[in-house]
Amino acid sequence: MNPNTFSPEEWQAIWLTLKVAILAVLGSVPFAIGAAWLLSYARFPGKIFIEALISLPLVLPPVVTGYALLVLLGRHGLIGRFLDRDLGIVLAFRWTGAAVAAAVMGFPFMVRGIRLSFDAIERDLEGAAASLGAPGWLVFATISLPLAIPGLLSGAVLAFGRSLGEFGATITFVSSIPGETRTISSTIYGLLQTPEGDSAVLRLCVVSLVLSFGSLIVSELMIRAGRRRLER
Amino acid sequence: MSGFEFRARLRLGDFLLDAEFTGEGRVTALFGPSGSGKSTILRLIAGLLKPDEGRIVLAGRVVFDTATRTNLSPRDRHVGLVFQDGLLFPHLSVRQNLLYGPWARRSPMPAGFDQTVEILDIAGLLDRAPRHLSGGERQRVAIGRALLSDPAVLLMDEPVAAIDQERRAEILPYLETLTREWPTPLLYVSHAMAEVERLAQQIINIRDGRVMSVEALPA
DSSP: OOOTTTTTHHHHHHHHHHHHHHHHHHHHHHHHHHHHHHHHHHHOOTTTHHHHHHHHHSOOOOOHHHHHHHHHSSSSTTHHHIIIIIIIIOOOSHHHHHHHHHHHHHHHHHHHHHHHHHSSSSSSHHHHHHHHTHHHHHHHIIHHHHHHHHHHHHHHHHHHHHHHHHHHHHHHHHOTTTTTTTHHHHHHHHTTTTTTHHHHHHHHHHHHHHHHHHHHHHHHHHHHHHHHHHOO | SEEEEEEEEETTTEEEEEEEEEEEESEEEEEETTSSSHHHHHHHHSSSSSSSSEEETTOOOOOOTTTEEEEEEEEOOEEEEEEETTOOTTTTTTHHHTTTHHHHHOOOOOHHHHHHHHHHHHHGGGHHHHHHSOHHHHHHHHHHHHTTTSSEEEEETTTTSSOHHHHHHHHHHHHHHHHHOOOEEEEEEEHHHHHHHHHOOOOEEEEEEEEEEEEEEEO
């Protein structure tokens, strides 16, 4: 086999990784907006615990996060059993479960991006909109949220990048099933266990590098575009 | 009927605001050094801050009263706010900024739109983004935006302070025209006596969160 071309299994892993990352990011956007709103605008007792909980995946060993997901969302898990029984949704050992794991791992980045944007908005700007007659939800929808779009996008791109590289939580929660949950990372890990996998490992490492580097560049470009947009 | 009555006490960290005054005449100026509490008073009237205790009446309507637990939202107070640096919505065009109030209240296109745009001399700017306006243009748009929301009271917080000297001379005549032609009472915050004397019929001197004196000026 030509060492410079991807095998069908490698293509499958690349495609699956992208699919998982895209679903993870799109699916967590509304939750991330809600969490960022809570952290930036709401005042309530115990807020520090919510902040810590959202950031927890950054510092917790990914394998622990994966195990927590298994306990919560596994077929017999605390929440998972009801998802299975009442809604027919199974996440463990499915690609959708890989997306959930990736979403949890990328969530802190997305919340942070949106929250920094919210924090940067002058409160008097929202006060002006309220004085002009906009109810709270309309101020949020027409002023706060549009001004946070650059932060949302850059956070989403970082979360996307994080999702691409997710390994520990994913392999713990959904294992590494070819065609279902075997992403680029778990393919590389598998290939490293075999003596003849070197050229495939190299190819997939290059793909990872390009995707990750690319998403950092895109994120940086969005932060710059956002700065220009917010200039007054 | 007076334009407004204000009485409020508010503690903000080490700063205590404890002020009471009544706005007579069309233009009332709040005059005092920076940090004296002028801007805080404006935010209390607009409902962006809440007094610990007090009573605020705008154009005959009680908008805040601790005794009756009245506290109208900024939206229901119908004040037109103009801040020091305009605070135009940066992602909206000048036209969208001007019409944000009527749009948010689902009111029809305001009848005074063309006239307002003409008096403020901003007809040529309607499709521009705020970041492509000069400081003076921005302030004129901000004034137009406040006027077009059909406010019961206009509140201006140092509207020309952020503009350089020559431009200031350019915008003050607009303000003079406005105060002559609009019946809406105006509360004007400034630390520059020249402006205040030019526009106001009444000056309220504020120092360290308190009213030091009230003077009437010949109209």
